[in-house]
Amino acid sequence: MKKRDVERGISILLWILMVLLAGYIIVKGLALEKKDMEYMMGNIQHQALKIYLPGITETEGEKDGKQWLWEKIKAQLPILKKYSKEEEKKPEIDAKTSSRIMRENTEFLEAKILEENREAGPPSSGYENTEDEEIPGDAPSQETVNQIRAPVTDIPLEKFQDFDFVMRNFYTVDKTTSINSEQLNAPALLEMDMRMQGNNEQPQILIYHSHSQEEFIDSVPGDPSTTIVGVGDYLTTLLRDTYGYNVIHVTDTFDIVDGKLDRDKAYTYAQERISRILEENPSVEVVIDLHRDGVSGNKRLVTNIDGKETAKIMFFNGLSRTKQNGEISYLPNPYIQENLAFSLQMMLETKKYYPDIARTIYLRGYRYNLHLRPKALLVECGAQTNTVQEEMNAMEPLADILNKVLTGDKF
DSSP: OOHHHHHHHHHHHHHHHHHHHHHHHHHHHHHHHHHHHHHHHHOHHHHHHHHHOGGGGOOOSOOOHHHHHHHHHHHHOTHHHHHHHHHHHHHHHHHHHHHHHHHHHHHHHHHHHHHHTTTOOSOOSOOOOOTTSOOOOSOOOHHHHHHHOOOOOOOOGGGGGOHHHHHHHHEEEOTTOOOOTTTOOHHHHHHSOOOOOSOTTSOOEEEEOTTTTOOOTTOOTTOGGGSHHHHHHHHHHIIIIITOOOEEEOOOOOSEETTEEOOTTHHHHHHHHHHHHHHHOTTOOEEEEEEEEOOSTTOOOEEEETTEEEEOEEEEEEOSEETTTEEOTTSOOTTHHHHHHHHHHHHHHHHHHOTTTBOOEEEESSOTTGGGOTEEEEEEEEETTSOHHHHHHHHHHHHHHHHHHHHTOOO
16 A cells, blocks of 8 residues: 555544544534523523623633634644634633723722712611701792802803713713714704793693602602602692792602502603693693612712702703614604703703702613603602602702703803
């Protein structure tokens, strides 16, 4: 037998072995994928960590059976070495990126909590009325408000030409969406006319609550006056009695289904009801969905204004756009720019007159019924760790800010 024939036979034998190894890899890989799927379904928490904090689940220096077999094949087929080197670089880059994202997210969250709690005292263990506490009763007069309130800070409008300055000081962007300087042109938003056009002979403002069951640390079970609805009642009183607006307060429940708390379709139910009311009252120009936020642990969103402990407020915008899918065609909102203008002008007034009460405007990917009117506003006031009194106290600056924007007495 010739030497060439021997070499050819060995080569054929090696290729047969490679084919068998490749088949083994495929079978083994499918088995591992099935096992991995079962593991994923049985360990949701681990998968959540991989999605939201990928750096936590990173592992290094471990090789499974597939990797071992792959190494053996590469040793016999040099042509695969170049390909494998390129692939091996990817996990290293991903690990670095994941670690950086986790670090930046952690730093961001710590900074936000520190900023929001810099004025806060220790968490209240409960709430008791005393003779010295001021419970909302008669709304302060407009004359009184004008006498006691003066600008605290001044932000030159030229600064709003700097998109980075605007985003850094006025906004928090949820990870589900994104925004750029074309989509958020701050100077143009500040120039939009948000003044009230009609008079108070007909309804001008509508207040409602998609989540009417939201309560506070000292809410009384079964007493809606100590829930977000009661807070809305006080805001309604202020806007009517102090500022002279014609206000509709909708106290319908949208988050109770069959006697149980269920918020899955609360915004859908709210849209149906509020849309009918707006059809019956076309003079309504301002629509406010008043909420309270939810926080973890003992975190408290509170500051002191004029000697009163006051819940912090946050304006919220839905952009009907996500990073993954772009514009959401089934959630159209022709008023996104007007919505952004309204919340930014409200935020600027807040910074000017009540700088410590303002949290950054939160931008998220969906709609939240802000398409119902150009001057539609979603407000988060405090959280479940605030007292009812702190929530009520926050309505006074909120009503003042709203009036300044609607009358044009601003900037």
